[in-house]
Amino acid sequence: MGVIGKLFYYKxxxxxxxxxxxEGELNxxxxxxxxxxxxxxxxxxxxxxxxxRGKLMLIYGMISGEIEPNQQIVEKLFQCFYxxxxxxxxxxxxxxxxxxxDARADLIEAGFxxxxxxxxINEDLCSVCGVCVPVCKYDALSIEKVGKDENKIVVDKIxxxxxxxxxxxxxxxxxxxKEGCEVTLPExxxxxxxxxxxxxxxxxxxxxxxxxxxxxxxxxxxxxLVKTNYGLIVSMCSGRVAPELVLNAIExxxxxxxxxxxxxxxxxxxxxxxxxxxLVLLRNMLKELNIEPERIKLDWxxxxxxxxxxxxxxxxxxxxxxxxxxxxxxxxxxxxx
Amino acid sequence: xxxxxxxxxxxxxxxxxxxxxxxxxxxxADASVHQALPxxxxxxxxxxxxxxxxxxxxxxxxxxxxxxxxxxxxxxTVPIDGGIILDMKRMNHIIEINPEDMLVRVEPGVVDDxxxxxxxxxxxxxxxxxxxxxxxTIGGEIAANASGVRSVKYGATRDYVMAMKVVxxxxxxxxxxxxxxxxSSGYQLERLIVxxxxxxxxxxxxxxxxxxxxxxxxxxxxxxxxxxxAGNAISDIISSGAEPSMLELMDKIGIIAVNKAMDLNLPExxxxxxxxxxxxxxxxxxxxxxxxxxxxxxxxxxxxEMSYDLAERTRLFSGRKxxxxxxxxxxxxxxxxxxxxxxxxxxxKIAVTAKKIHEIAERNNVxxxxxxxxxxxxxxxxxxxxxxxxxxxxxxxxxxxxxxxxVHSIGGVTSAEHGIGLSKAxxxxxxxxxxxxxxxxxxxxxxxxxILNPHKLHDAPDDWVGATNLRxxxx
Ligand SMILES: Cc1cc2nc3c(=O)[nH]c(=O)nc-3n(C[C@H](O)[C@H](O)[C@H](O)COP(=O)(O)OP(=O)(O)OC[C@H]3O[C@@H](n4cnc5c(N)ncnc54)[C@H](O)[C@@H]3O)c2cc1C
Numbered sequence: 001m002g003v004i005g006k007l008f009y010y011k012x013x014x015x016x017x018x019x020x021x022x023e024g025e026l027n028x029x030x031x032x033x034x035x036x037x038x039x040x041x042x043x044x045x046x047x048x049x050x051x052x053r054g055k056l057m058l059i060y061g062m063i064s065g066e067i068e069p070n071q072q073i074v075e076k077l078f079q080c081f082y083x084x085x086x087x088x089x090x091x092x093x094x095x096x097x098x099x100x101x102d103a104r105a106d107l108i109e110a111g112f113x114x115x116x117x118x119x120x121i122n123e124d125l126c127s128v129c130g131v132c133v134p135v136c137k138y139d140a141l142s143i144e145k146v147g148k149d150e151n152k153i154v155v156d157k158i159x160x161x162x163x164x165x166x167x168x169x170x171x172x173x174x175x176x177x178k179e180g181c182e183v184t185l186p187e188x189x190x191x192x193x194x195x196x197x198x199x200x201x202x203x204x205x206x207x208x209x210x211x212x213x214x215x216x217x218x219x220x221x222x223x224x225l226v227k228t229n230y231g232l233i234v235s236m237c238s239g240r241v242a243p244e245l246v247l248n249a250i251e252x253x254x255x256x257x258x259x260x261x262x263x264x265x266x267x268x269x270x271x272x273x274x275x276x277x278x279l280v281l282l283r284n285m286l287k288e289l290n291i292e293p294e295r296i297k298l299d300w301x302x303x304x305x306x307x308x309x310x311x312x313x314x315x316x317x318x319x320x321x322x323x324x325x326x327x328x329x330x331x332x333x334x335x336x337x
Numbered sequence: 338x339x340x341x342x343x344x345x346x347x348x349x350x351x352x353x354x355x356x357x358x359x360x361x362x363x364x365x366a367d368a369s370v371h372q373a374l375p376x377x378x379x380x381x382x383x384x385x386x387x388x389x390x391x392x393x394x395x396x397x398x399x400x401x402x403x404x405x406x407x408x409x410x411x412x413x414t415v416p417i418d419g420g421i422i423l424d425m426k427r428m429n430h431i432i433e434i435n436p437e438d439m440l441v442r443v444e445p446g447v448v449d450d451x452x453x454x455x456x457x458x459x460x461x462x463x464x465x466x467x468x469x470x471x472x473x474t475i476g477g478e479i480a481a482n483a484s485g486v487r488s489v490k491y492g493a494t495r496d497y498v499m500a501m502k503v504v505x506x507x508x509x510x511x512x513x514x515x516x517x518x519x520x521s522s523g524y525q526l527e528r529l530i531v532x533x534x535x536x537x538x539x540x541x542x543x544x545x546x547x548x549x550x551x552x553x554x555x556x557x558x559x560x561x562x563x564x565x566x567a568g569n570a571i572s573d574i575i576s577s578g579a580e581p582s583m584l585e586l587m588d589k590i591g592i593i594a595v596n597k598a599m600d601l602n603l604p605e606x607x608x609x610x611x612x613x614x615x616x617x618x619x620x621x622x623x624x625x626x627x628x629x630x631x632x633x634x635x636x637x638x639x640x641x642e643m644s645y646d647l648a649e650r651t652r653l654f655s656g657r658k659x660x661x662x663x664x665x666x667x668x669x670x671x672x673x674x675x676x677x678x679x680x681x682x683x684x685x686k687i688a689v690t691a692k693k694i695h696e697i698a699e700r701n702n703v704x705x706x707x708x709x710x711x712x713x714x715x716x717x718x719x720x721x722x723x724x725x726x727x728x729x730x731x732x733x734x735x736x737x738x739x740x741x742x743x744v745h746s747i748g749g750v751t752s753a754e755h756g757i758g759l760s761k762a763x764x765x766x767x768x769x770x771x772x773x774x775x776x777x778x779x780x781x782x783x784x785x786x787x788i789l790n791p792h793k794l795h796d797a798p799d800d801w802v803g804a805t806n807l808r809x810x811x812x
Binding site for chain 2: 023024027028029030031032033034036037046047048049053054057058060061063064066067070072073075076090091092093
């Protein structure tokens with residue numbers, strides 16, 4: 001191999017110097033797989049390589065030289081929403097998400113460029129208004145000068161947590177995330193539609209923030225069980241629940257929509273403040289259309305407060321049953337559409 | 338190995354098959370020390386899918402390894418010869434809950450905790466629950482005859498298997514067992530599949546017994562300054578005729594580890610035991626708890642706390658539930674390997690075995706915690722060592738040989754609940770040489786081409802360290 005070839009080889013392979021520091025921690029992972037149950041990505045993808053355990057195995061394989069990083073491996077490693085359900089609950093104490101952040105840094109340095117769960121800016125649609133920049137609590141978005149009078153929005157692929165708040169905030173619809181992880185607007189829309197189609201008795205759609213709790217994360221399906229008259233959708237941050245998702249649910253026949261998020265001071269992304277503002281506006285909008293505003297509910301839940309969540313949903317559904325179905329569909333359609 | 342990927346894709350659909358390295362590497366490992374690469378992973382959804390895949394594999398003599406959650410501790414699902422990993426997790430429907438006949442009918446990929454979540458609103462439960470119940474699948478539990486904390490009263494998976502649909506190595510589907518509590522109609526073939534570790538057939542549906550959730554559960558914890566005292570208390574509780582619904586031991590190493598990992602603030606005494614009684618009559622539960630408490634006190638148990646409250650019981654038990662992983666935090670530079678993990682000993686031998694384990698560990702430069710569902714005779718250990726040092730693997734080999742020789746000499750078994758797989762095969766084969774030919778004949782009759790999880794159990798290599806790559810970077 002010539003000098004240039006060697007340089008290329010090293011560049012591509014990288015020396016994974018940040019990751020190598022984690023060897024001791026990776027050895028501490030007993031590979032019990034308890035993290036499977038807690039991982040929203042595993043629930044949506046159903047491949048063990050998408051679980052925290054799977055990702056740690058891949059990283060171990062790379063630093064021990066057993067496997068060479070390739071595009072598919074790197075793609076897997078860049079898929080994480082940083083809900084930290086895994087690291088917070090790992091009794092071997094393995095700091096999974098810190099290791100994944102270092103993996104991103106090392107692999108970008110090694111020349112890999114993948115999408116993962118990171119947001120993508122469509123420059124043709126982006127007006128560089130900058131609304132997204134302060135929305136991101138991780139400073140993953142910035143405005144960069146690219147010409148004399150030309151700016152563009154740049155995404156820091158190491159820092160982006162994939163929460164999707166910027167996607168919901170962008171007025172031009174220029175920010176998107178890869179399909180397949182059940183977090184994009186079209187995917188969430190589809191989930192809402194499917195839930196309402198599958199169960200004609202469904203009264204409410206409930207969007208639950210994945211950070212504050214992980215409801216509905218069970219891995220098995222049980223169609224013969226008692227059917228609920230509400231549908232749970234685990235979104236990422238509650239700030240991700242765009243207004244059109246709520247309106248879409250109402251348009252598709254839901255009697256009401258509830259959003260469950262972290263309490264204001266506990267949100268990792270400050271997304272719940274945005275949700276609160278957004279839902280106030282939506283309620284006003286319903287009022288104008290002569291639809292009862294209480295058909296949209298927002299409530300806060302701390303980690304693992306699932307009993308409180310169940311009660312809050314029950315109360316909401318009872319209220320909706322009293323209100324009955326929405327009558328003014330025609331006008332709400334105008335707004336939703 | 339030549340596998341017709343396109344043919345398999347046609348069976349399960351493109352997105353339910355993978356032969357890319359990212360997936361192969363992950364599906365080549367489980368919770369054991371072993372690692373190997375399969376050739377392809379397929380995810381069947383229906384019984385017919387499984388039949389077609391197995392039929393194809395049999396015609397072409399390709400290994401097929403059924404995989405649930407891959408939480409096996411001894412390399413059960415590690416594809417030692419490559420081949421097809423049959424990921425059963427897509428077959429995850431609870432098909433029927435039948436309180437009248439007190440049974441459930443499930444697909445094999447249903448997760449144990451999910452089943453219990455579904456049963457709870459009906460006041461029912463599926464008792465065998467291993468500690469790994471949050472991910473372990475019913476298929477994996479059947480194939481390993483899993484048991485758990487409540488097995489001391491409620492028994493192991495084998496006690497709940499009623500009927501089963503199994504795909505044999507030739508792709509044929511057979512119905513085993515019945516929907517009745519007992520049957521005396523020929524060979525109990527459903528029982529043969531229990532503990533078969535994926536080597537005799539693929540479970541594609543299971544009918545399991547269920548029980549009503551008792552009205553009262555009371556959990557108590559007692560501290561001991563001597564490990565032997567705790568061991569003797571356990572043996573006495575069982576032989577006294579008391580009926581614990583849980584009887585667990587945890588030694589000081591385990592206590593320190595969970596305190597470190599989970600900030601639990603448990604008293605760092607030589608050992609604690611946790612005992613539970615359950616039932617529908619509170620006075621009867623009180624009676625059992627009092628009886629066990631007195632036995633603990635007789636063996637110098639102190640600081641006995643007890644509670645009926647669910648939150649408090651969960652708090653008392655949280656350390657035990659996550660003990661295995663916490664052991665990795667016991668000491669810097671030392672990690673917890675899944676070796677010598679679950680022997681079973683006769684009830685009278687708990688204390689001597691616990692003592693012996695610490696003695697063997699110390700003599701061989703490793704650390705071993707002693708804990709487990711000791712009420713049912715299950716003693717868990719783990720070998721804690723520095724995985725980077727080659728010499729430590731030699732130490733581990735010596736420990737395993739010595740320890741199992743001892744366990745077998747006192748009438749114990751190699752594995753009480755996790756199964757044999759790869760890492761426990763050498764000591765087990767040594768102890769059970771009399772039954773190996775019988776097992777091999779059964780295997781040959783059911784799987785003449787040796788495609789179902791080959792080279793495990795009776796056919797596993799005699800050198801567990803060299804059987805596959807180790808998951809750790811040694812040296
Ligand atoms: C932290 C931890 C704690 C544990 N605690 C316990 C415990 O308390 N008690 C206990 O008994 N075990 C325990 N285990 C071991 C393990 O979880 C059990 O053996 C469990 O039953 C395995 O289930 P699985 O779905 O992960 O199976 P896998 O590991 O995927 O497979 C286990 C075996 O079953 C076979 N198999 C899987 N599905 C099928 C099928 N459909 N048909 C035929 N064969 C199949 C596989 O080929 C393999 O041989 C523990 C493991 C860990 C990591």
